[in-house]
Amino acid sequence: MSRTVLLWGLWALLTGLGASAVFAALYINGDRSVLLPGQTAGAHHQLEIACETCHTAEPFASQAKVQKKLNKTCVTCHKDELKAGDDSHPKKKFTNPRMAAYWEEVDGRFCTTCHAEHVPEQTQPMMVTLQGDFCVSCHSKGDQDVRKNRESHAGLGFDTCASAGCHNYHDNRALYEDFLVKHSGKDWLAAHPVVEAAALPTAAKPVDQQEIATYLAAIEAPAADDAINHDWAGSAHAVANVTCNSCHAAEDTAWTDHPDQGVCADCHKSAAKSFSLGRHGMRGHSKISKPRDVEKRLKKLGLPDAPEFLVSAIETYLADPSQPEVMTVQEARVDLKAEAHGEGMTCNSCHLPHREEPDHSAVTACLTCHNDDHSLSYLDSPHHNLWQAELTGNAVPGSGVTCATCHMPQSEKKGLAVTNHNQNDNLRPNEKMIRSVCLTCHSLEFAIDALADPALVSSNFSGQPTRHIESIDWALKRVEPSEQGANQ
Amino acid sequence: MTSYAKKIKAAVLCGAMAVGGTSASAEMEYQDVADLLHLVMSSDRTVYTRMIVNRLAVKEKVITASEHFEDDKALVLPAQMFRFGAEMVAEETDAFSYSLLSLWPINKQNAPSTDLEKEGLEYLADNPGENFYGEEELGGTTYFTAFYPDISVAEACSSCHNEHKDSPRTDFEGGDVMGGVVIRIPMDG
Numbered sequence: 001m002s003r004t005v006l007l008w009g010l011w012a013l014l015t016g017l018g019a020s021a022v023f024a025a026l027y028i029n030g031d032r033s034v035l036l037p038g039q040t041a042g043a044h045h046q047l048e049i050a051c052e053t054c055h056t057a058e059p060f061a062s063q064a065k066v067q068k069k070l071n072k073t074c075v076t077c078h079k080d081e082l083k084a085g086d087d088s089h090p091k092k093k094f095t096n097p098r099m100a101a102y103w104e105e106v107d108g109r110f111c112t113t114c115h116a117e118h119v120p121e122q123t124q125p126m127m128v129t130l131q132g133d134f135c136v137s138c139h140s141k142g143d144q145d146v147r148k149n150r151e152s153h154a155g156l157g158f159d160t161c162a163s164a165g166c167h168n169y170h171d172n173r174a175l176y177e178d179f180l181v182k183h184s185g186k187d188w189l190a191a192h193p194v195v196e197a198a199a200l201p202t203a204a205k206p207v208d209q210q211e212i213a214t215y216l217a218a219i220e221a222p223a224a225d226d227a228i229n230h231d232w233a234g235s236a237h238a239v240a241n242v243t244c245n246s247c248h249a250a251e252d253t254a255w256t257d258h259p260d261q262g263v264c265a266d267c268h269k270s271a272a273k274s275f276s277l278g279r280h281g282m283r284g285h286s287k288i289s290k291p292r293d294v295e296k297r298l299k300k301l302g303l304p305d306a307p308e309f310l311v312s313a314i315e316t317y318l319a320d321p322s323q324p325e326v327m328t329v330q331e332a333r334v335d336l337k338a339e340a341h342g343e344g345m346t347c348n349s350c351h352l353p354h355r356e357e358p359d360h361s362a363v364t365a366c367l368t369c370h371n372d373d374h375s376l377s378y379l380d381s382p383h384h385n386l387w388q389a390e391l392t393g394n395a396v397p398g399s400g401v402t403c404a405t406c407h408m409p410q411s412e413k414k415g416l417a418v419t420n421h422n423q424n425d426n427l428r429p430n431e432k433m434i435r436s437v438c439l440t441c442h443s444l445e446f447a448i449d450a451l452a453d454p455a456l457v458s459s460n461f462s463g464q465p466t467r468h469i470e471s472i473d474w475a476l477k478r479v480e481p482s483e484q485g486a487n488q
Numbered sequence: 489m490t491s492y493a494k495k496i497k498a499a500v501l502c503g504a505m506a507v508g509g510t511s512a513s514a515e516m517e518y519q520d521v522a523d524l525l526h527l528v529m530s531s532d533r534t535v536y537t538r539m540i541v542n543r544l545a546v547k548e549k550v551i552t553a554s555e556h557f558e559d560d561k562a563l564v565l566p567a568q569m570f571r572f573g574a575e576m577v578a579e580e581t582d583a584f585s586y587s588l589l590s591l592w593p594i595n596k597q598n599a600p601s602t603d604l605e606k607e608g609l610e611y612l613a614d615n616p617g618e619n620f621y622g623e624e625e626l627g628g629t630t631y632f633t634a635f636y637p638d639i640s641v642a643e644a645c646s647s648c649h650n651e652h653k654d655s656p657r658t659d660f661e662g663g664d665v666m667g668g669v670v671i672r673i674p675m676d677g
Contacts, residue, residue, distance in 0.1 A: 086558075090575075092575040092578055092579055093575070093597075095578050095582075095585075096574075096578060096585045096587055096672075097585060097626040097627055097629065097631060097672055097674075098585075098587060098601050098602060098605065098626065098670070098672070099601070100626040100627035101601060101602070101626075102601075103627060142599075143593075143596045143599035143600075144596055144597070144599075149596060149654075176556070178555070178556055179556070179559065478653055479653060
């Protein structure tokens with residue numbers, strides 16, 4: 001056999017093996033990360049290796065079916081927030097055939113029209129992959145021409161609709177015209193700025209050191225470490241008879257020094273659920289797909305009774321990589337501190353295991369990792385001063401403003417404060433924060449102006465807004481016509 | 489087939505359409521299906537407008553009706569009630585769709601958007617008491633499209649439209665044609 005034939009044979013063999021590996025990874029099992037067409041946007045990188053979370057269509061399905069199924073998965077996770085945000089452009093507004101002409105412009109029936117994935121080079125803020133003036137497609141013609149419907153909008157560019165603090169495509173709860181009018185003309189700061197839910201009584205716990213000492217003297221100290229005994233005895237866990245074994249040997253299992261999050265979630269169900277909806281905890285979201293089942297995949301490829309050796313060989317050599325259970329700091333794509341690398345996001349990342357320490361959970365823990373200007377400026381901000389005053393007893397409960405006050409707002413349920421553990425729930429666009437947070441203490445006008453001032457956001461609101469958004473003024477003009485007749 | 493029996497059959501077919509998502513049977517005229525669907529829609533809408541909104545918000549003044557009904561803790565406006573129903577139907581089936589449109593819409597989204605819509609709404613305005621039927625192709629599908637006059641059935645209708653800051657027309661009176669209900673049934677397959 002000549003050398004040429006041998007080399008051709010080797011080439012064919014290697015090519016065949018390579019093609020088989022790619023085919024197997026795509027359709028059966030195996031690491032597909034090298035096949036990723038482009039980085040995903042936002043926090044979706046956390047589920048990048050679990051392709052089936054979004055790509056639910058069968059292999060070789062029609063393009064229409066792929067698009068339909070893909071878009072269905074968006075609302076699997078984002079349905080509740082769209083509903084809560086009273087979505088201004090819901091899919092159901094676009095499915096009526098009378099909207100067919102608009103499908104040619106911006107097809108509002110599909111999330112992916114504006115939020116294409118795997119195209120980092122064209123992904124804008126809010127994960128939008130259209131040009132920033134996309135509103136022009138529908139709101140610039142005929143009866144829909146906003147420049148004709150609103151005198152104030154005559155000279156405005158369509159790139160300013162969603163970028164100037166006036167409109168959002170989805171959530172306009174704090175920006176719609178009548179709301180602007182209703183909340184106009186108020187002082188920038190309320191007379192008694194207090195977050196009522198934060199002032200609610202918390203779960204019962206010992207009131208002072210004396211009570212803790214008396215309690216510890218009366219029982220057999222549960223742990224060898226005095227500091228841990230003391231911390232635990234001062235917590236609501238001790239009052240509720242949640243002992244060492246309740247967490248470290250839950251349900252008669254063997255003792256573990258480091259209980260996992262499931263132990264916390266057994267009791268703190270609502271916190272665990274909202275945690276899994278945000279970036280910190282979304283690795284625990286129930287809808288992230290699991291590694292593919294080899295036998296099921298082979299069956300779909302027409303091999304219903306694949307020999308066991310084939311199944312076990314694939315499982316051994318071509319297994320889907322498992323999704324990490326928690327998000328880690330080094331994986332994050334926001335500015336985080338290098339010294340925090342290696343940390344995984346669990347309950348204990350923010351909560352001390354044996355002691356309740358609001359300053360730790362609501363401020364210190366955040367600043368352990370977050371390294372952006374807004375976070376770093378917090379300690380010098382007026383909001384932090386208020387928190388210090390509350391902590392030292394110089395201000396009433398609920399008057400302090402921590403990171404969590406704004407990013408994990410509390411609400412009242414059955415007389416107790418419930419904390420939203422999805423810290424992204426009201427984050428983007430930042431006007432989502434107006435109703436859930438800002439308006440508690442500030443006027444709508446101030447909140448809109450402040451949130452639209454990037455420098456003020458960076459300085460963690462140390463000062464007054466340097467720009468004014470005219471939306472309230474314009475809205476007022478339409479209901480209180482001037483002598484020139486502003487009402488159209 | 490007597491007219492009565494035909495209506496019964498149509499009603500059964502309508503039910504089947506809503507549940508099964510099939511398109512209108514060839515045995516039944518598209519116009520009959522649309523007329524019956526409209527009868528249900530307009531009756532429900534009139535009942536809500538007269539017995540809920542007009543009675544409680546206009547006559548007895550015990551509650552208001554507002555576009556921002558959640559924020560204002562108010563009644564849903566009759567037009568919204570109708571539209572929410574249409575959106576719910578759209579989520580269940582594409583065997584038919586319907587909308588409430590006008591040549592004088594408060595919300596500009598409800599202005600005519602197709603040539604037939606413009607023609608139909610103008611016909612309704614010019615010929616009070618009459619319906620209008622036509623066919624049109626939208627997004628590659630041919631539709632049977634029926635137009636029914638939307639009439640001011642209570643004081644609340646005309647007064648609210650006359651007073652609203654976004655209303656392009658402010659001289660509506662009771663009994664006026666204010667717009668039209670448009671029902672579409674796909675004719676292909």
